[in-house]
Amino acid sequence: MQISSFKIAASIAAICFSTVVFAQQNFSVSGTIKDQRNGELLIGVAVKVAEDPSISINANEYGFYSLSLPKGSYTLMISNPGFRDFQQIINVEEDIKVNIQLSQEEKETTTNIDEVVISAVKKDKNLSSAQMGTETLSIKQIEKLPVLFGEKDVMKTIQLLPGIKSNGEGSSGFSVRGGATDQNLILLDEAPVYNASHLLGFFSTFNSDALKDASIIKGNSPAQYGGRLSSVLDVKMKDGNNKDYNVAGGIGLISSRLSVEGPIQKERSSFIVSGRRTYADIFLKTTDDFRDSKLYFYDLNLKANYQINDNNRLYLSGYFGRDVLGLGDTFATDWGNTTATLRWNSIINSKLFSNTSFIYSNYNYNVSLTSNDNTFGLDSQIEDWNLKQDFTWFAGNKHSVRFGLQSIYHTISPSSASGTSISSFPRNPRYSWENALYINVDFKATEKLTINYGLRLSMFSVLGGDTYNTYENGMIIGSEFLEKGKFGKTYVNLEPRITANYRINEVSSVKGGYSRNTQNLHLLSTSGSGNPTDQWIGSSYTVKPEISDQISAGYSRNFNNNNYELNAEIYYKSMQNQIDYKNGAQITFDTAADVESELLFGKGRAYGLELIAKKKSGKLTGWISYTLSKAERKINGINDNDWYNARVDKTHDLSVVATYELNPKWSFSGLFLYSTGNAVTFPTGKYELNGQTIFQYSNRNADRMPAYHRMDVSATYEPTSKKRFKGSWSFGIYNIYGRENAYIINFEDNPDRPGTTRAMQTSLFRWVPNITYNFKF
Incomplete structure (x- = not known):
């Protein structure tokens, strides 16, 4: 027995010793x-080693990468869309730091690159990544698509992707896989x-001029995301150009924008300032009826960064935006966001990267009405103070581990009314504390199998006051x-998440995943598209956290040396503690009624098929996306306690997007949309x-x-x-064949046929032309 124990101990020691060696x-x-x-700094750049094709990693969102190699000579292969492929020979005899700078592809040389092997690295990401339901948007691609009033828009572009549905004409609100508008985390x-x-x-x-990167994840998000x-x-x-000063902007029919960026201290610190304003109110002043009206918005993006040393960098960014709408002295409303982020990036060692963020966010609105001697006011606010500590550990060429914590202090001021014609009732702010611990692992199990798995522990505490x-x-x-200061109800939830990708061969792969998400902040809305005055509430003694469980599976296949791509996904999502207003809910502001008394709770389900086919190279590029889906709710007290269509339910959703580069001077783009009409409730008697x-x-x-197209x-x-100065013209027509899509349908007595009812449709836009002059120098 002793000999056996000695052999076992010796074997373990030998294994440990060999591992150390x-x-x-x-x-x-x-x-x-x-x-x-x-x-x-470039996000998600692919890094490979020519001598060992099994080694393939991606830089994190702060441009940092790390890999492990035995002693020897190697060739690093670096690839990123929009940049020239790069190779560098390195000699590894000790831990080394290799900082890399990539040069952008010029328009006329893009098609001349013949490094086919390296180009394939960046084009087959859909086949190799374990992450499901994820799309990264190219800002350059966004800038070429036709949109309303000529404003290039991330929010409008993501609505052209499968599984993401617009909430209505002109609306930037969207729903994803049967979820409500408030179930999207926008950062x-x-x-x-x-x-x-x-x-x-x-x-x-x-404002696209201020953006570097945007990505959308449909439900299967890694554990660092939550809520x-x-x-x-x-x-x-964008971080801002740290080498030279640049100015860019655009002048359109109803809005203009301007961005300035440059170094504070060359190659050590930089800044960017980007502003935008509409001036529709200027045109209103030319009319007698609307001379005193206001209708405009402005926003301002600011960011600065400072490189303390090779391993530490500070960032400070902010956003300020406001809408102002008014009709003389009788009606006025304004709403807007303020955000600020102070971030400290630190390379602790060659394998461990740290990001510490202090974050502030505020959204508020104000409404005022004046009629004769009567006044009415309504206001609300949600304010967050947020601390996030995030670590990325590059444990090896096959493992990367992300872990950290997040703590958010919420202050929600419910809709409060005041005025001469009603009983004023200022409502107390409600406080809550939301915390989370998370860990997420990206693991390349074999040459063909990649797994991403993680766990998030979320905690939400109702606070006093x-x-x-x-x-x-x-x-x-x-x-x-x-x-005030006391702890009330606390909700604790575990959120496991896992996705896996199996590479069948060089051109195809299959994926599968499961994720659980919870949500403690809820938006109460009386309209499908959302209004600025919709009310945020937190989980409480009555309102419980919403919970979703989603399973999904997908298949991807590339064609013609990865120049064509086909992706298909199916999903099923079940949801708990869904919220809806009860029948005949009284949402008024002349009493101190608690809005929670007007709510009912139940469950939901959503399922569907998503398809997208892309052409990624050549003069003609674009994609076709299609979604077949169903979204339902079942809440006791509504629809005889049976399943009913969710407001966001649309059976069919089709998008066709194309861009054609005629020559270096001229490019054309177009899109076609078709979707089933929104689910609504019409009168029956x-x-x-x-x-x-x-x-x-x-x-x-x-x-x-009616169907929308x-x-x-x-x-x-x-x-x-x-010359340094470059200018361009953009021309477009929104809704070129003049379809009068229904925005609202109202029912009223028919004055021409007493006793009957007529439906009156309101449409927003038929043909909307736009001309924009863009410049940069």
């Missing part, structure tokens, strides 16, 4: 990857944006006052009471708006110029 024979090769032209430099739209949804808050059920839209601002009622089916069953017509309604969301086209003229 093996580890000692490996050295770290690490560094950062930048854009040679402006010093911008700008890590700061949450609670209302990402301008002018009631016709523009988004994101929403359906998707993550992660948008990152207000009275919390408990309701059951709208009836109060309890009440508790919490003193009526009766008259005291001289007024009262409409009766049947099942919730049992009817449909339109076609947009645009052309860009960019004359060649050897």
Whole structure:
């Protein structure tokens, strides 16, 4: 027995010793990857080793990479879309740092690159990545697509992808895989944006001139993301050119924009300032009826960074945006976002990267009405203070581990009304503390199998400072006052997530995944497209965290040396603690009624098929996406306690997008959209009471708006110029064949045929031309 134990111990010691010896024979090769032209750190760049094709990693979102190699000579192969492929020979005899600068492809030389092997690295990411339901958007690609009023828009572009559906004409709100608008986590430099739209949804808050990267993840997000059920839209601002000063901008029919960037201290620190404003109100002043009206928005993006030394860098970024709408002295409303992020990047050692972020976010709105001597005011606010500590550990060429924590202090000021014609009731702010711990592992198990798995522990605590009622089916069953600073109800949830990719061969792969997400902030909306005055509430004694469980599977195949791509995914998502208003809910502001008394809770489900085919190279590029889906809710007290269509349910959704490069000066683009109409509730009968017509309604969301479809086209003229100053013209027509798509359908008594009812359709746009002059120097 002793001999056996000795042999076992000796064997374990030998294994450990051999592991240590093996580890000692490996050295770290690490560094950062930048854009040679402006010093911008590049995200997700592919790094391979020519001598060992099994070694393939991607730089993180801060441009840092790390791999392990035995002693010897190697050739690093670096590849990133839009940049020239790069090779560098290195001699590894100890841990070394290799910082890399990539040069951008010039327009006329893009087709001349013949390094086929390296080019394939960047074109088959859909086959090798374990992450599902993810799309990274090219800002250059966004700039070429035709959109409303000529404003290039990230939010509008993602709605052309499968599984992501627009909430209506001109709206920047969107739903993902059957989820509501508030179930999308929208981040700008890590700061949450609670209302990402301008002018009631016709523009988004994101000015493309200030952006570096944007990615959308549909439900299967890694564990570092949390707080929403359906998707993550992660948008990152440019760092600013640290080598030279640049000015860029555009002048359009109703808006203009201007960006300035440059070094503070050359190649050590930089800044960018980007602003935008509409001037539709200027045209209103030329009319007698609207001379005193206001209708505009502005936004301002600011960012600066400072490289302390080779291993440490500080970033400070901010966003300020506001909408102003008013009709003389009778009506005025304004709403807007403010965000700020202070971030410290630190390369702790050749394998460990740290990112510490202090984040502030604020969204608020104000409404005022004046009629004779009567006044009415309404306001609300949600404010966050956020600390996030994130580590990335490059454990080896096959392992990378991401772990950290996040802590958010929420202050939600509910809609509060005041005025001379109603009883004022200022409502107390409600405080809550949301925390999370997470770990996520990216593991290349074999040459063909890659797995991404993680776990997130989320905790949400109701804090004191207000009275919390408990309701059951709208009836109060309890009440508790919490003193400020006291802890109330705490919800704790574990969120496991896993996705896997199996590479069948060089041109195809299959994927599968499961994820659980929880959400503790909820948006109460009375419209499908969302309004600035929609109200945010947090989980409480009555409102429980929303929970979703999603399973998905996919197949990807590339053709013609990865120049064509086909991706298909199916999914099923079940949702708990879904929220909807009860029938006949009274949402008024002249009493102190608790809005939670008007809510009912139940479950939801969504399932569907998503297809997208892409052509990625050549003069003609673009994609065709199609979604076949169903989204339903089942809430006791609604629709006889049976399943009913969710407001966001659309059976069919089709997008066709194409861009054609005629020559170096002229390019053309177009898109066609078709979707099933939104689910709505139309009246089925009526009766008259005291001289007024009262409409009766049947099942919730049992009817449909008419099908939506339109076609947009645009052309860009960019004359060649050897000077520093470059200008271009963009021309476009939105809704070229003049389809009158329904925005609202109202029902009223028909004055021409007493006793009957007529439906009156309101449409927003037929033909909308745009001309924009863009410049940079």
